[in-house]
Amino acid sequence: MRNFFKKRAASLKEFGSAVKNGDIWVKLSLLIMGMGYFGRKQILKGILMILLEVGVIASFVSVFLPYMSKLSTLGTVQREMIFDPLTMSETVNDYDNSLLILLYGIIGILIIIAFIALYIGNIKAVYRLQEMKKNGEHINSFKEDLMSFKNDKFHITLLTIPAIGVIIINVIPILFMICIAFTNYDETHQPPAYLFTWVGIKNFVRLFTNSQTLTFGYTFVRVLAWTLIWAILATATTFIGGILLAQFINHEHTMAKGLWRTLFVITIGIPQFVTLLLVGKMFGDYGIVNTICENVGILDFFKHIGLLKQSAGYIPFLSQPGWAHVTIILVNIWVGVPYQMLVATGILMNIPSDQIESAKIDGATKFQTFWKITMPYVLFITGPSLIQSVIQNINNFNVIYLLTHTYKTTNMALANSNANEVDLLITWLFRLTNEYSNFKMASVIGIITFLISAALSLLTFSRMIGGDKEEVYR
Amino acid sequence: MKKTSKIVARHIFLALLAFIWLIPIIWLVVTTFSAQKGINTNHFFPEHWTLANYHQLFFEPDSAANFPAWFKNSMIIGVCCCIISSLFVIMTAYAFSFLRFKGRKQLMSFSLILGMFPGVLSMIAIYFVLKLIGLTDSLLGLIVVYSGASGLGYLILKGFFDTIPVSLHEAAKLEGASEATIFSRIVVPLSKPMIVYTVINSFLNPWMDFVMARLMIKSKDPSQWTMAIGLFNLLQRALINQYFAYFCCGGLMVALPIAILFIVMQKFYVEGVTGGAVKG
Numbered sequence: 001m002r003n004f005f006k007k008r009a010a011s012l013k014e015f016g017s018a019v020k021n022g023d024i025w026v027k028l029s030l031l032i033m034g035m036g037y038f039g040r041k042q043i044l045k046g047i048l049m050i051l052l053e054v055g056v057i058a059s060f061v062s063v064f065l066p067y068m069s070k071l072s073t074l075g076t077v078q079r080e081m082i083f084d085p086l087t088m089s090e091t092v093n094d095y096d097n098s099l100l101i102l103l104y105g106i107i108g109i110l111i112i113i114a115f116i117a118l119y120i121g122n123i124k125a126v127y128r129l130q131e132m133k134k135n136g137e138h139i140n141s142f143k144e145d146l147m148s149f150k151n152d153k154f155h156i157t158l159l160t161i162p163a164i165g166v167i168i169i170n171v172i173p174i175l176f177m178i179c180i181a182f183t184n185y186d187e188t189h190q191p192p193a194y195l196f197t198w199v200g201i202k203n204f205v206r207l208f209t210n211s212q213t214l215t216f217g218y219t220f221v222r223v224l225a226w227t228l229i230w231a232i233l234a235t236a237t238t239f240i241g242g243i244l245l246a247q248f249i250n251h252e253h254t255m256a257k258g259l260w261r262t263l264f265v266i267t268i269g270i271p272q273f274v275t276l277l278l279v280g281k282m283f284g285d286y287g288i289v290n291t292i293c294e295n296v297g298i299l300d301f302f303k304h305i306g307l308l309k310q311s312a313g314y315i316p317f318l319s320q321p322g323w324a325h326v327t328i329i330l331v332n333i334w335v336g337v338p339y340q341m342l343v344a345t346g347i348l349m350n351i352p353s354d355q356i357e358s359a360k361i362d363g364a365t366k367f368q369t370f371w372k373i374t375m376p377y378v379l380f381i382t383g384p385s386l387i388q389s390v391i392q393n394i395n396n397f398n399v400i401y402l403l404t405h406t407y408k409t410t411n412m413a414l415a416n417s418n419a420n421e422v423d424l425l426i427t428w429l430f431r432l433t434n435e436y437s438n439f440k441m442a443s444v445i446g447i448i449t450f451l452i453s454a455a456l457s458l459l460t461f462s463r464m465i466g467g468d469k470e471e472v473y474r
Numbered sequence: 475m476k477k478t479s480k481i482v483a484r485h486i487f488l489a490l491l492a493f494i495w496l497i498p499i500i501w502l503v504v505t506t507f508s509a510q511k512g513i514n515t516n517h518f519f520p521e522h523w524t525l526a527n528y529h530q531l532f533f534e535p536d537s538a539a540n541f542p543a544w545f546k547n548s549m550i551i552g553v554c555c556c557i558i559s560s561l562f563v564i565m566t567a568y569a570f571s572f573l574r575f576k577g578r579k580q581l582m583s584f585s586l587i588l589g590m591f592p593g594v595l596s597m598i599a600i601y602f603v604l605k606l607i608g609l610t611d612s613l614l615g616l617i618v619v620y621s622g623a624s625g626l627g628y629l630i631l632k633g634f635f636d637t638i639p640v641s642l643h644e645a646a647k648l649e650g651a652s653e654a655t656i657f658s659r660i661v662v663p664l665s666k667p668m669i670v671y672t673v674i675n676s677f678l679n680p681w682m683d684f685v686m687a688r689l690m691i692k693s694k695d696p697s698q699w700t701m702a703i704g705l706f707n708l709l710q711r712a713l714i715n716q717y718f719a720y721f722c723c724g725g726l727m728v729a730l731p732i733a734i735l736f737i738v739m740q741k742f743y744v745e746g747v748t749g750g751a752v753k754g
Contacts (some may be wrong), residue, residue: 151654153572154654154657155569156566157654159565159566159655161565162562162625163622163624163625165562167620169596169618169622170588170623171588173596174595174599176602177599200593243567245491248488254484263492264494267496267498269731273706275725278502279708281709281714282501287513288514288516288517290515326748328483338495393594395594397594401685425592426592434689441596446594446595449595450590455592
């Protein structure tokens with residue numbers, strides 16, 4: 001961070017000296033950005049620069065400025081129908097749309113930042129041209145400038161379009177949602193009919209409070225706890241299951257290894273929205289699994305050992321807390337193990353065989369070799385990706401939502417804040433936005449989820465890459 | 475003797491596991507032939523077998539189910555995204571792996587941080603942005619959404635590029651090749667397996683996605699839906715008794731191309747997955 005500011009300061013200083021020592025052309029480009037290039041006979045480049053400057057300023061003044069001026073209030077004029085005596089009809093007044101104000105405001109700010117950077121860079125470039133001319137160096141023609149995008153500026157050619165995509169699809173939306181977390185944008189404040197405005201950190205306070213009418217605090221703790229338990233269990237079970245399966249298939253006595261692998265891989269090949277919906281139906285209250293369980297007496301057995309009430313007509317695999325949690329984890333094993341098996345297969349093939357050989361000679365049992373040699377090796381290799389997969393599981397929308405989208409909670413406190421027992425933070429967020437239009441709380445939850453993921457990632461980098469463990473297996 | 479029985483036991487165990495893993499798939503396949511249109515809760519195998527569901531799937535689109543249109547929509551999105559995302563990923567990975575320029579490290583850390591935001595969070599805002607440009611409920615909008623930010627997924631490919639010797643790069647440069655030539659003539663041919671993996675993934679992401687399509691497509695007209703939305707909709711309480719077999723047929727048709735692709739490309743896929751794991 002400090003480094004960043006130091007660099008900015010240095011850049012400003014350079015800008016200052018460029019202005020001070022620059023000749024008339026440099027000083028002219030303070031006002032008209034292309035002038036410096038005209039002075040060095042780079043006419044085309046100069047024209048392009050002027051066009052760019054005019055375009056940015058024109059679009060900024062005409063499109064963004066009206067919105068940005070209202071950014072501090074997010075609009076004050078509510079939409080109304082006014083009777084127009086001239087035309088004898090109802091018309092809509094000139095209302096403010098908070099959503100557009102915020103969106104255009106953010107884009108406007110980004111444009112200002114980009115433009116300032118371009119402006120400073122331009123002055124510096126023009127000054128460099130002046131120096132080059134003074135020293136009698138060769139100044140590129142327009143054609144040579146274009147050619148440089150194939151060589152020393154090739155990274156600009158490669159990165160510009162992907163970067164613009166990332167800014168539009170990723171950066172702007174994220175900034176926007178972060179801002180939403182500090183407003184009161186919910187179902188009663190929906191543009192265009194209504195306005196929303198800044199409320200400070202009220203929503204964050206709300207997430208941690210718990211009262212008769214407001215149960216977000218209660219819900220949040222429960223959802224967070226289940227999210228973490230789920231993420232760790234889901235990662236651990238599929239990881240261990242995957243390694244064991246890979247080990248089992250890779251064993252010297254197993255025949256037709258490729259065939260076995262393929263059988264398991266088939267399940268990855270089918271999209272989750274098909275398999276998970278299907279499995280969800282199989283485990284439904286009156287689904288096929290329940291029928292089979294009843295026929296072979298598992299239902300009665302569960303009643304007998306007290307897991308179910310005597311009056312229960314079915315096993316609530318996906319419709320009661322507890323049961324649903326276990327089913328979800330089991331189904332996730334079914335989903336995740338083949339994938340982990342593929343990963344583990346690749347790693348196990350590369351395991352240094354000399355270590356295992358020597359362990360064998362020293363008289364280690366198979367079990368010992370597995371826990372003392374194979375596992376540490378695999379853990380070392382996959383450690384970082386393991387934490388990554390915990391993060392992925394925190395954000396594992398598909399498994400939870402597709403299995404439990406029909407789940408109805410009986411817990412009023414949870415229902416009050418639109419969550420249920422099997423919701424992860426991410427599915428809660430989705431429900432809040434898609435079904436209840438509660439955007440402010442959804443954004444708060446999103447920010448919290450980000451903080452958790454970011455903290456976990458930092459852990460990965462300091463634990464696995466920092467320290468001097470990188471060389472252990474070299 | 476003891477050894478043979480052990481080997482037999484091992485294979486029986488594997489067969490059992492594989493069977494458990496395949497039960498839902500088998501159910502999916504047999505239900506496509508079921509004469510009963512709704513969900514059969516009493517029997518695993520259908521009581522009467524028929525091919526009528528497939529006929530309905532391909533030739534009888536109605537007001538709730540329009541598989542040919544869904545397939546077409548998903549295919550258009552998949553192919554377009556595949557081309558755009560693959561290009562973006564390859565370009566980004568190449569720039570970060572081979573080129574040294576100002577701000578490279580910062581850009582990379584920035585992209586890592588961006589990747590930590592939950593996707594669902596930004597989706598809502600993406601919806602607003604698209605609405606602003608007027609691209610919701612259109613294939614073009616979905617293509618933009620799926621492929622726009624794909625440059626962020628460069629890590630695995632970059633990990634692979636990092637293993638290509640620098641000397642190769644330098645030698646080419648001494649011969650007078652421009653960066654663009656090195657990129658297209660040396661690096662791309664050298665990393666074919668990894669690029670195949672990238673391309674497959676770029677196709678499968680939109681093809682298998684559910685959330686984004688669900689948020690972006692609000693249209694009530696089935697002919698504008700993608701496969702995921704259409705099939706999900708068929709399992710609604712009001713429709714499931716008429717369309718469950720149809721759903722299974724559709725599901726199988728979605729899966730078939732991927733399953734084939736997967737089995738053929740398994741080797742590449744393993745390389746891709748583990749390549750990423752090693753580099754972290």
